[in-house]
Amino acid sequence: TQLLEQSPQFLSIQEGENLTVYCNSSSVFSSLQWYRQEPGEGPVLLVTVVTGGEVKKLKRLTFQFGDARKDSSLHITAAQPGDTGLYLCAGAGDSNYQLIWGAGTKLIIKP
Amino acid sequence: SAVISQKPSRDICQRGTSLTIQCQVDSQVTMMFWYRQQPGQSLTLIATANQGSEATYESGFVIDKFPISRPNLTFSTLTVSNMSPEDSSIYLCSVVPLDRDAAYGYTFGSGTRLTVV
Numbered sequence A: 001t002q003l004l005e006q007s008p009q010f011l012s013i014q015e016g017e018n019l020t021v022y023c024n025s026s027s028v029f030s031s032l033q034w035y036r037q038e039p040g041e042g043p044v045l046l047v048t049v050v051t052g053g054e055v056k057k058l059k060r061l062t063f064q065f066g067d068a069r070k071d072s073s074l075h076i077t078a079a080q081p082g083d084t085g086l087y088l089c090a091g092a093g094d095s096n097y098q099l100i101w102g103a104g105t106k107l108i109i110k111p
Numbered sequence B: 001s002a003v004i005s006q007k008p009s010r011d012i013c014q015r016g017t018s019l020t021i022q023c024q025v026d027s028q029v030t031m032m033f034w035y036r037q038q039p040g041q042s043l044t045l046i047a048t049a050n051q052g053s054e055a056t057y058e059s060g061f062v063i064d065k066f067p068i069s070r071p072n073l074t075f076s077t078l079t080v081s082n083m084s085p086e087d088s089s090i091y092l093c094s095v096v097p098l099d100r101d102a103a104y105g106y107t108f109g110s111g112t113r114l115t116v117v
Helices: none
Strands: A005-007 A010-014 A019-024 A031-037 A044-049 A055-058 A061-065 A071-076 A085-092 A099-101 A105-110 B004-007 B010-013 B019-025 B029-037 B043-049 B068-072 B075-080 B089-097 B112-116
Touching: A010 A019, A019 A085, A019 A105, A031 A071, A044 A055, A044 A061, A071 A085, B004 B089, B019 B029, B019 B089, B029 B075, B043 B068, B043 B075, B075 B089
Parallel strands: A010 A105, B010 B112
Antiparallel strands: A005 A019, A019 A071, A031 A044, A031 A085, A055 A061, A061 A071, A085 A099, A085 A105, B004 B019, B019 B075, B029 B043, B029 B089, B068 B075, B089 B112
């Protein structure tokens, strides 16, 4: 059974600080997706990483896929209150049509 | 990308009754999924809605409790039957568009927040 461990589960920091969220597994994934969800809405896809060692940037967000495609990280630089939300990682494993979900990271950025 | 209309957005229901949730997509999609989520927590897959055939249920979910229909490539319903307070949750529809590989990401509806009293 494939598992995806996401940490931390909760993070509350001041505006302007940096943070990193991690997703780790002992399994290899064909891709790793990151979503952000705000209250009352469904998850919204931020990025998909596919190649081992890949780094993608989305403004102040940097996503990295591990060389072995078993882990990924999300780094936010100079966090802003608008970054507040639930961040979810999801790995596409044996079947691309079924994702393995991390537990989620609830992020609060205080003004 | 696909746009999903999910209805109702929220409901409060009496125990023992049933609620049908609708998921309408503005374009044809290959795969449609139904998820359950406790607020602030991760997602649990209920089933894959198959067009023209019976849905594929995950362990712990059964057709009698969560009947699913998918009459075409743009529409699906999930019914939560004989509800109890333990069914209180957020139910989400998600899809993979025809022009996208599932490995590249899903699109989600805005969810249905169900409270059973």
